[in-house]
Amino acid sequence: MPELPEAERARRVIEERALRRTIAAVDDSDTYVCRPHAPGQIAAALVGRRLESAHRRGKTLWAEVGGPVLGLHLGMAGRVVVDEGPAPHGWDRFALEFDDGGRLALRDKRRLGRAVLEPDLARLGPDAAEASRPDFRARVGRGAGPIKARLLDQSAIAGVGNLLADESLWRAGIDPRRPAGELSEPELDGLRRAVRAATRDAIRKGGVHTGALIVERLPAGRCPRCGAALATGKVGGRTTWWCPREQG
DNA sequence: AGCATTGTTTCACA
């Protein structure tokens, strides 16, 4: 369920366990996940190089290797594993093998993750957990679309996915259907605070599915604060849960 | 069987 918190945990795994190791071989044979690269193309760019640093903005990860930049995206179901044996069913869609015998893999049942050279970061807004207050107001608090759709727009701010959006709006007490441009500055500041807190909590607890609202949703969820029956519907094209009493 | 799903991209359309 990768959103910003899962991506950050993946970044830390790379940082803590894979840096300064030399790439001896690369499996880039899955041309769907490694799109648009031909088999062997990523390998040719990386073999012999050393992982130097691991970075993240929103849900996009990248690693410096002293040459071309290696970009990784977890997609809908991906995660990064280090020094684990190959997954069954070919779920390791991309892998680095180190000269010390270890390996780093993008493990992804659904194949919607990506491994690319020179990832395009230009289309991403500032990281959702780091956007300044003025930045957040200007980028998120505009437009006629629902505020939830705005939060999910990675070019506005990067990193918020479907579950983190619901959790943040619930914490801030804001109806996900309200037009983004109609939120007041105090509401936007409160939403920014909620996004940061929800993100921080999710990183610490292990992922977005640990959110207070998220764990209560199914089967007939009630608001963790007031006990009202949660409302559900489609907002911004995505299944959405909110408290009809507190999120006005 | 049919529906859902954590993400992204593209498209037709208003």
Add this chain to the structure above:
DNA sequence: TTGTGAAACAATGC
């Protein structure tokens, strides 16, 4: 120009 909704992508789970 903005925004929306749906479809596509792949694979799994209920």
